[in-house]
Amino acid sequence: MGHLILSGVSKSFGSAEVIKPTDLEIVDGEFTVFVGPSGCGKSTMLRMIAGLEEITSGTIEIDGKVVNNLAPVKRGISMVFQSYALYPHMSVYENIAFPLRVAREKQPEVDRLVNRAAEVLKLTDRLKHRPGELSGGQRQRVAIGRAIVREPSVFLFDEPLSNLDAALRAEMRVELSRLHSKLGNTMIYVTHDQIEAMTMADKIVVLRDGRIEQVGSPLELYHKPNNRFVAGFIGNPNMNFLPVTCKSADPEGVRVTFADGSEAVVAVDCGDARPGDKLELGIRPDALRIGGDDAAGLKLVPEVVERLGNQTVIYAIAPDGTPLCVVGDGFAEVRPGQQVAASFAPADAHLFGKDGAAFARNFDLSRLDRLA
Amino acid sequence: MISKYKWWELVITYTGMALFLTFILAPFAEALMVSLRPIDSVFRVPYRFFTDNMTIQPYIDMWTSVPKLGRYILNSFFISCAVTALALACIIPAAYSFARFNYRFRDGFLVAFLAVNMVGAAVLIIPLYKLMFSLGILNTYWAMIIPGAAFSVPTGIFLMRSYFLRIPRELEDAAYVDGASRLYTLRRVILPVALPGIMVVTIATFIAAYAQQFLFALTFNSVTDYHPLPVGLYQFFGRERVLWNELMAASLVGILPVLMVYVFLQRYIVAGLTAGAVKE
Ligand SMILES: Nc1ncnc2c1ncn2[C@@H]1O[C@H](COP(=O)(O)OP(=O)(O)OP(=O)(O)O)[C@@H](O)[C@H]1O
Ligand SMILES: [Mg+2]
Numbered sequence: 001m002g003h004l005i006l007s008g009v010s011k012s013f014g015s016a017e018v019i020k021p022t023d024l025e026i027v028d029g030e031f032t033v034f035v036g037p038s039g040c041g042k043s044t045m046l047r048m049i050a051g052l053e054e055i056t057s058g059t060i061e062i063d064g065k066v067v068n069n070l071a072p073v074k075r076g077i078s079m080v081f082q083s084y085a086l087y088p089h090m091s092v093y094e095n096i097a098f099p100l101r102v103a104r105e106k107q108p109e110v111d112r113l114v115n116r117a118a119e120v121l122k123l124t125d126r127l128k129h130r131p132g133e134l135s136g137g138q139r140q141r142v143a144i145g146r147a148i149v150r151e152p153s154v155f156l157f158d159e160p161l162s163n164l165d166a167a168l169r170a171e172m173r174v175e176l177s178r179l180h181s182k183l184g185n186t187m188i189y190v191t192h193d194q195i196e197a198m199t200m201a202d203k204i205v206v207l208r209d210g211r212i213e214q215v216g217s218p219l220e221l222y223h224k225p226n227n228r229f230v231a232g233f234i235g236n237p238n239m240n241f242l243p244v245t246c247k248s249a250d251p252e253g254v255r256v257t258f259a260d261g262s263e264a265v266v267a268v269d270c271g272d273a274r275p276g277d278k279l280e281l282g283i284r285p286d287a288l289r290i291g292g293d294d295a296a297g298l299k300l301v302p303e304v305v306e307r308l309g310n311q312t313v314i315y316a317i318a319p320d321g322t323p324l325c326v327v328g329d330g331f332a333e334v335r336p337g338q339q340v341a342a343s344f345a346p347a348d349a350h351l352f353g354k355d356g357a358a359f360a361r362n363f364d365l366s367r368l369d370r371l372a
Numbered sequence: 373m374i375s376k377y378k379w380w381e382l383v384i385t386y387t388g389m390a391l392f393l394t395f396i397l398a399p400f401a402e403a404l405m406v407s408l409r410p411i412d413s414v415f416r417v418p419y420r421f422f423t424d425n426m427t428i429q430p431y432i433d434m435w436t437s438v439p440k441l442g443r444y445i446l447n448s449f450f451i452s453c454a455v456t457a458l459a460l461a462c463i464i465p466a467a468y469s470f471a472r473f474n475y476r477f478r479d480g481f482l483v484a485f486l487a488v489n490m491v492g493a494a495v496l497i498i499p500l501y502k503l504m505f506s507l508g509i510l511n512t513y514w515a516m517i518i519p520g521a522a523f524s525v526p527t528g529i530f531l532m533r534s535y536f537l538r539i540p541r542e543l544e545d546a547a548y549v550d551g552a553s554r555l556y557t558l559r560r561v562i563l564p565v566a567l568p569g570i571m572v573v574t575i576a577t578f579i580a581a582y583a584q585q586f587l588f589a590l591t592f593n594s595v596t597d598y599h600p601l602p603v604g605l606y607q608f609f610g611r612e613r614v615l616w617n618e619l620m621a622a623s624l625v626g627i628l629p630v631l632m633v634y635v636f637l638q639r640y641i642v643a644g645l646t647a648g649a650v651k652e
Contacts, residue, residue, distance in 0.1 A: 052545050071551070079545075081542045081545065085540065085546040087543065087547075102550055102556065103551060
């Protein structure tokens with residue numbers, strides 16, 4: 001129930017290839033999140049899986065059946081749209097009942113299913129209202145209700161929370177996760193939001209320009225990004241990138257020199273790095289410590305300091321002009337314009353080649369498995 | 373937005389509106405006053421707006437001066453209704469197709485429709501006469517209904533199309549994902565949501581048909597029983613004098629059906645029927 005396989009799926013609008021040939025497998029019951037910058041083809045991918053958009057080549061398989069030419073209902077999917085797409089002239093009850101009416105379900109059965117969906121979504125006392133009389137969060141729940149009432153095997157969500165305010169968004173996020181554990185359906189979820197992606201996903205698919213950049217669990221993507229794009233995309237604030245030069249490459253790591261001449265050994269698989277190569281070192285803002293005495297050090301000049309209470313976000317520039325972001329504790333001793341020293345543990349650093357590909361980090365993912 | 377007007381801005385605004393309304397309503401006021409006078413007082417010099425011998429007698433006499441007046445009013449109403457129904461039956465599917473489907477020459481067709489509208493019925497009256505003649509429908513209701521509908525279709529399509537374009541496409545996608553066919557979606561989702569637009573088109577078509585029927589009736593029909601009111605009014609032009617007061621009375625009564633239709637339908641032209649459909 002809900003095992004999805006895409007093989008060689010691509011999509012062109014006219015001459016523009018919006019989705020490059022893509023392979024992807026999503027196992028039954030998995031919560032998969034598609035992320036990527038605006039216009040990278042997330043919605044298009046979702047609409048192809050839904051059957052709203054014809055695929056140019058390749059096959060989509062659900063539960064071992066090729067569904068390329070099947071209508072959405074026949075595929076056993078249902079979809080919640082980027083806008084809610086509720087029927088404004090119908091009551092909440094009729095909105096949720098719509099798929100059942102189309103399927104000519106008997107009235108007692110409709111009653112039972114709608115009431116059950118309404119109960120799950122806490123909409124029972126809103127059934128008589130029109131969508132126009134509901135709050136944003138309630139409308140969103142009606143849209144979800146309409147999708148779950150048919151008991152599909154695959155659920156598609158296109159940025160369902162993007163227009164809600166922060167508090168409601170957090171609440172709906174928890175509700176959706178709860179819904180997923182209750183229903184156990186396969187869910188595919190498109191979002192721009194880092195937190196949604198990191199917290200809800202079993203598996204994240206990072207897309208760029210119609211191509212899958214990496215597929216993996218949230219922490220896998222965070223700790224072992226395949227390339228510079230994924231590293232920069234996952235994690236908030238974004239990873240810092242510093243230009244470095246390879247000094248020597250050994251099995252235990254790559255020794256690099258910074259612009260100011262200081263050196264550090266990054267614990268990565270040296271791959272094909274050769275002395276003299278121009279590389280990029282990636283370091284997350286929270287791995288940098290102001291005034292720390294870790295092995296690798298940098299000098300930087302803070303430009304903007306944001307104090308959030310529990311932490312301080314510092315936007316600074318390195319002497320060579322590279323912008324850097326540092327997340328320190330709430331009492332970090334920094335002031336705009338006054339140079340400070342920052343340091344990081346080389347084990348926390350990432351290293352990327354000229355083409356953006358990451359050197360494999362010596363990072364033990366099994367450490368994360370224990371947390372699951 | 374806070375709107376605060378200076379006193380003189382308000383004066384200008386209201387003066388403008390008053391002037392405009394006076395221009396539009398003065399003929400009606402005069403028609404009403406004429407219809408409430410005996411025929412001898414109509415041309416009295418000097419002119420007085422109110423006269424002391426006001427009477428509703430013309431409203432009673434007109435039914436006997438022109439015995440078929442009731443029939444003419446009904447004809448007018450019937451022809452306009454039929455024109456509206458026929459036109460809507462063409463406008464809605466056509467406008468939906470223009471708004472939603474992609475096909476070659478689509479925009480060309482739309483422009484062609486509007487071009488026909490610009491030429492207008494009066495220019496085409498002779499060819500139309502020949503057409504009606506060869507179809508054998510001269511001197512029937514059809515001779516007034518079919519051209520009436522045909523000439524209101526282009527504007528109707530244009531109005532309706534822009535309304536359909538405003539309905540979010542995702543509404544149809546959602547219905548399709550839920551398993552509904554195109555026709556089911558059109559009937560259960562699109563038409564109810566487009567109801568205010570349909571009402572606007574209905575009213576516009578009805579009024580246009582009411583105004584337009586004179587030309588078609590005059591040229592394509594000579595059967596007295598089928599005449600609509602505007603043609604029927606000619607019978608108030610007597611041998612030696614025109615019964616202006618009864619003519620005005622009959623005209624005003626003839627406007628009533630239009631007013632009734634308008635009052636009845638305008639309740640449906642409520643803004644915000646799509647409220648809550650999609651995220652704003
Ligand atoms: N019907 C269409 N015709 C032509 N190009 C299209 C069509 N639909 C989408 N595209 C193009 O496909 C690309 C991907 O669009 P898509 O809507 O999938 O982006 P997205 O990742 O969902 O973006 P967002 O995050 O802004 O919603 C865009 O460059 C867009 O211009
Ligand atoms: Mg999108």
